Amino acid sequence: MEYESVIGLEIHVELATESKMFCSCSTLFGEAPNTQTCPVCLGMPGSLPVANAKAVEYVIKSGLALGCDINLYSLFHRKNYFYPDMPKNYQISQYDQPLCIDGHIDLDMDDYQTRIGITRIHLEEDTGKLIHVGGAGRIAGAEYSLVDFNRAGVPLMEIVSEPDIRTPEEAKAYAQKLRAILLSLGVSDVSMEKGSMRVDANVSVRPKGSTELGIKTELKNLNSFRSLQRGLTYEIERQIKALKEGRLEEIVQETRHWDESRGVTSTLRTKEYAHDYRYFPDPDLVPMEFTVEYIEHLRSQLPELPDERKQRFIVEYSLPVHDASLLTSSKAMADFFEETVKLYKGDPKAVANWMLGDMSYYLNTEGLEIDETAVTPKHLAELLKLIDKGVISGKIAKEIFPEMFETGKLPQVIVEEKGMTQISDEGEIAKIVDLVLEENASAVEEYRSGKERAFGFLVGQAMRLTRGRGNPQLINKILREKLQSGISK
Amino acid sequence: MELYQMTIHELSEKLAVKEVSAKEIAESVFARIDSVEDKVKSYLTLTRDIAMEQAERVDKKIANGEKVGPLAGIPTAIKDVMCTKGVRTTSGSKILDNFIPVYTATAVQNLLNEGIVMTGKTNMDEFAMGSSTENSGFFTTRNPWDLERVPGGSSGGSAAAVAAEEAIFSLGSDTGGSIRQPAALCGIVGMKPTYGLVSRYGLIAFASSLDQIGPFTKDVTDCALVLNYLVGHDSMDSTSVTIDKPDYTKSLINNLKGVKIGVPKELMTEGIDSDVKKAVENALEILSKNGAIVAETSLPHLEYGLSAYYIIAPAEASSNLARFDGVRYGYRVPDPEDLMDMYMRTRSEGFGDEVKRRIMLGTYALSAGYYEAYYGKAQKVRTLISRDFSRAFEEFDVLVSPTSPTTAFKIGERVADPLQMYLSDICTIPVNLAGLPGISVPCGIVNGLPVGLQIIGKALGEEMLLRVAYSFEQSFEWSEKPRLETRD
Numbered sequence: 001m002e003y004e005s006v007i008g009l010e011i012h013v014e015l016a017t018e019s020k021m022f023c024s025c026s027t028l029f030g031e032a033p034n035t036q037t038c039p040v041c042l043g044m045p046g047s048l049p050v051a052n053a054k055a056v057e058y059v060i061k062s063g064l065a066l067g068c069d070i071n072l073y074s075l076f077h078r079k080n081y082f083y084p085d086m087p088k089n090y091q092i093s094q095y096d097q098p099l100c101i102d103g104h105i106d107l108d109m110d111d112y113q114t115r116i117g118i119t120r121i122h123l124e125e126d127t128g129k130l131i132h133v134g135g136a137g138r139i140a141g142a143e144y145s146l147v148d149f150n151r152a153g154v155p156l157m158e159i160v161s162e163p164d165i166r167t168p169e170e171a172k173a174y175a176q177k178l179r180a181i182l183l184s185l186g187v188s189d190v191s192m193e194k195g196s197m198r199v200d201a202n203v204s205v206r207p208k209g210s211t212e213l214g215i216k217t218e219l220k221n222l223n224s225f226r227s228l229q230r231g232l233t234y235e236i237e238r239q240i241k242a243l244k245e246g247r248l249e250e251i252v253q254e255t256r257h258w259d260e261s262r263g264v265t266s267t268l269r270t271k272e273y274a275h276d277y278r279y280f281p282d283p284d285l286v287p288m289e290f291t292v293e294y295i296e297h298l299r300s301q302l303p304e305l306p307d308e309r310k311q312r313f314i315v316e317y318s319l320p321v322h323d324a325s326l327l328t329s330s331k332a333m334a335d336f337f338e339e340t341v342k343l344y345k346g347d348p349k350a351v352a353n354w355m356l357g358d359m360s361y362y363l364n365t366e367g368l369e370i371d372e373t374a375v376t377p378k379h380l381a382e383l384l385k386l387i388d389k390g391v392i393s394g395k396i397a398k399e400i401f402p403e404m405f406e407t408g409k410l411p412q413v414i415v416e417e418k419g420m421t422q423i424s425d426e427g428e429i430a431k432i433v434d435l436v437l438e439e440n441a442s443a444v445e446e447y448r449s450g451k452e453r454a455f456g457f458l459v460g461q462a463m464r465l466t467r468g469r470g471n472p473q474l475i476n477k478i479l480r481e482k483l484q485s486g487i488s489k
Numbered sequence: 490m491e492l493y494q495m496t497i498h499e500l501s502e503k504l505a506v507k508e509v510s511a512k513e514i515a516e517s518v519f520a521r522i523d524s525v526e527d528k529v530k531s532y533l534t535l536t537r538d539i540a541m542e543q544a545e546r547v548d549k550k551i552a553n554g555e556k557v558g559p560l561a562g563i564p565t566a567i568k569d570v571m572c573t574k575g576v577r578t579t580s581g582s583k584i585l586d587n588f589i590p591v592y593t594a595t596a597v598q599n600l601l602n603e604g605i606v607m608t609g610k611t612n613m614d615e616f617a618m619g620s621s622t623e624n625s626g627f628f629t630t631r632n633p634w635d636l637e638r639v640p641g642g643s644s645g646g647s648a649a650a651v652a653a654e655e656a657i658f659s660l661g662s663d664t665g666g667s668i669r670q671p672a673a674l675c676g677i678v679g680m681k682p683t684y685g686l687v688s689r690y691g692l693i694a695f696a697s698s699l700d701q702i703g704p705f706t707k708d709v710t711d712c713a714l715v716l717n718y719l720v721g722h723d724s725m726d727s728t729s730v731t732i733d734k735p736d737y738t739k740s741l742i743n744n745l746k747g748v749k750i751g752v753p754k755e756l757m758t759e760g761i762d763s764d765v766k767k768a769v770e771n772a773l774e775i776l777s778k779n780g781a782i783v784a785e786t787s788l789p790h791l792e793y794g795l796s797a798y799y800i801i802a803p804a805e806a807s808s809n810l811a812r813f814d815g816v817r818y819g820y821r822v823p824d825p826e827d828l829m830d831m832y833m834r835t836r837s838e839g840f841g842d843e844v845k846r847r848i849m850l851g852t853y854a855l856s857a858g859y860y861e862a863y864y865g866k867a868q869k870v871r872t873l874i875s876r877d878f879s880r881a882f883e884e885f886d887v888l889v890s891p892t893s894p895t896t897a898f899k900i901g902e903r904v905a906d907p908l909q910m911y912l913s914d915i916c917t918i919p920v921n922l923a924g925l926p927g928i929s930v931p932c933g934i935v936n937g938l939p940v941g942l943q944i945i946g947k948a949l950g951e952e953m954l955l956r957v958a959y960s961f962e963q964s965f966e967w968s969e970k971p972r973l974e975t976r977d
Contacts, residue, residue, distance in 0.1 A: 039592050040725075043812045045580065046572045046594060046691040050727045078808050080855075082832055089811035139828075147816070278855035280864060283698035283805055285727050 007165035014196040020153035022049030033148035041153035043087030055155035058187040063100025098122035117162030128152035168232035231258035317348035343381035374408025492517035511544035511562030531650035535609040561604030566656035569610035584839030594691020611646030620913035633971035641671030666917025669929035673892035673941020684924035688723030696802035713737035746780035751885035768933030788877035794919040800867035807851030892929040892941030
């Protein structure tokens with residue numbers, strides 16, 4: 001029997017507001033424990049929350065960018081449960097009237113396109129962080145635990161997808177596309193490393209063609225796109241194997257932990273007892289009401305989104321769909337491309353080729369994002385201009401690139417330092433061509449007897465003599481002239 | 490007449506003309522406290538040193554020719570449910586026995602900015618849950634009129650402090666009648682303003698959608714004076730209303746010509762003590778004589794008010810009180826075995842019976858499967874009661890009723906029967922459910938115990954409320970005072 005997986009993602013995104021969700025404390029990351037706190041985010045007796053209008057605006061903008069409907073009447077609920085990292089022992093969240101509902105993300109997979117539904121986007125406050133001392137950092141066996149409330153109260157947007165995702169690749173593409181959209185909106189830095197984007201995955205498997213849902217597990221600790229894909233792949237295989245081999249007891253509704261180093265998932269907690277969060281409207285906060293005018297005003301402020309940008313790249317720069325799609329998969333890539341084209345003033349396709357070729361290769365090798373390197377649009381534009389002017393050949397450019405990537409030196413500087421300038425002096429090339437003709441009499445004979453392949457060999461010899469610096473067009477031209485004129489000195 | 494016996498308006502006049510100093514007033518009040526506090530037990534914490542400093546500061550200002558407001562130098566007691574920076578604040582609970590807030594409640598700060606002299610923090614039913622102050626985690630406050638009787642609750646300490654002349658005025662909080670009912674039982678003026686009119690920031694929450702801070706004063710004029718400085722928008726409280734602040738003393742008009750007063754028949758029937766009813770009827774006659782048009786009216790859903798309240802208030806309380814867990818402040822059980830043990834034993838030992846009873850009620854009412862049947866239904870009842878009031882206010886300017894169905898009852902009399910105790914607030918609770926303002930003014934004496942008249946206003950109708958209360962006060966002979974000196 002063939003099986004398919006059903007995946008839904010819950011993605012938490014910390015919003016890039018200056019102050020917390022319900023108080024004016026700073027949201028700065030990495031400060032000394034409990035220095036970014038006040039009576040409100042510490043849940044001190046008598047303190048009251050006041051909603052951060054900017055955070056609400058960010059969520060609505062995100063919803064609009066993701067094709068959601070915006071609820072004109074929305075409210076905050078309390079989600080009650082006890083945990084030491086939660087100052088009030090309830091989290092202010094949203095329940096049955098979230099800010100945004102019914103959106104979607106369209107995915108361009110390698111050989112097909114698909115649409116993933118978004119059930120809802122809601123706003124809530126983050127919790128603090130427990131630090132367990134002793135007991136290997138786990139709560140079990142710890143001597144004591146400390147709490148840092150700096151993150152408590154930071155605005156958190158939760159984006160819940162429909163269970164429309166079928167493969168780990170789609171899950172990864174969905175999360176990446178979501179990240180690109182949120183980055184273009186500027187509502188979050190969406191950094192998985194810093195924990196400002198956190199992905200939980202619900203996954204179940206079922207016989208292909210079945211419409212019923214299997215028993216799902218929830219995967220936690222998917223803290224990179226790689227983990228997301230690997231964790232899901234492992235879990236799906238685990239579930240399919242258990243089903244095939246009839247060990248149904250191995251699939252229970254539970255939360256599982258993805259261990260990136262060991263490459264396995266393991267039980268974190270089972271549903272020993274059902275949680276009863278006792279949601280009810282937070283009486284300390286008045287319901288939010290929006291006008292259609294306000295929503296439309298926010299819509300008018302939306303920047304160009306990745307899909308729109310892709311379409312524009314196709315039209316404005318005459319790029320193939322594939323190139324446009326890749327270049328707009330991240331805001332930084334797309335910005336880099338456009339900036340380079342502006343500085344270069346040449347063929348946009350050449351820019352795309354370099355970015356999707358050498359540049360992507362080195363970025364992948366180093367595991368870097370485009371804005372984390374020393375290479376700027378100025379570098380790439382200059383490199384392309386040097387090629388166009390004939391100062392260097394494409395081959396030399398490929399040699400310059402890694403050094404430019406590594407050191408951040410401008411191409412012109414590297415060319416000068418290493419004397420890599422292209423030889424475009426006709427007299428000098430002619431001398432080299434003469435030398436090649438002299439030394440390769442047999443190849444000359446072959447050419448004259450009609451073997452065109454010998455011509456390429458002779459060009460190669462000329463390039464070798466110039467150590468790659470000879471202008472290939474010029475070598476071609478002069479070699480052809482000399483061979484055809486029959487004159488050889 | 491001793492200084493401690495005077496009202497705010499009398500004292501502020503004397504201060505203005507430098508007839509007395511703030512220090513002398515404070516000394517007079519503390520001398521009074523020294524002589525009667527043992528009997529009354531109004532205060533959980535006395536802040537004598539702070540009070541003296543504050544009094545000296547006021548005196549210095551006056552000596553420097555600076556203009557001060559009417560509250561400057563006035564000894565004031567604060568219900569221990571309001572946070573006061575650096576001063577122990579317990580909310581009447583052992584769980585907060587050692588709690589010293591890092592900030593001051595907005596309402597208290599507003600008064601401190603006016604130069605009040607804080608005498609101390611007053612006793613109360615634990616987390617404001619109760620109608621007698623017998624649920625205090627520390628001790629029971631006594632009614633100055635009869636020390637064998639309760640002062641009412643939950644702001645019993647604040648009410649008793651003013652009635653016993655241990656403070657010139659005080660602040661209380663009212664969730665279901667906790668200002669008006671003890672004011673009635675102690676024979677003073679107590680007002681619960683419109684919900685949202687006074688900031689709740691720094692008020693330790695019992696039931697957020699019902700709680701409201703208000704004053705206890707010796708007369709209606711003082712009530713208007715205090716209200717002038719309590720009211721104001723607070724950006725720290727999202728339920729705080731934004732209005733152009735009136736000068737409430739302008740409402741002190743002794744004339745009710747054309748004012749329409751409704752008497753909800755549901756609040757004048759069974760359960761109301763006949764003597765209390767008589768006192769209220771007498772009050773209605775006085776109001777008529779002053780020009781008011783008095784007529785009976787009906788608010789049919791009022792009978793469900795108590796039931797709805799005892800779902801909504803505990804539901805909110807169960808969530809509001811979750812933060813008292815021993816993790817960050819307050820009492821923590823020594824040597825817990827693990828986290829769950831710490832939570833359970835801290836809360837078991839820290840909270841009193843009434844608080845635990847309500848947390849359990851509220852937790853149940855909000856739990857999955859019961860939410861709609863209890864909380865959802867109670868909210869619908871709340872809406873119906875609000876509509877009843879709105880309809881009545883289309884016809885009437887204010888509504889009038891007894892504040893409490895009985896006069897002060899004996900200590901211990903109702904402790905064993907929570908439901909009997911809950912009935913103490915039957916006349917006041919609907920007002921909280923509808924978010925309306927209400928005031929209690931003394932309207933008679935029955936068997937040596939005071940009776941309170943409740944006047945209910947439209948939302949933000951404090952001005953009319955004060956006008957009716959003031960007119961009544963001016964026409965009603967009220968010279969009785971508790972005679973503490975002669976009692977033991």
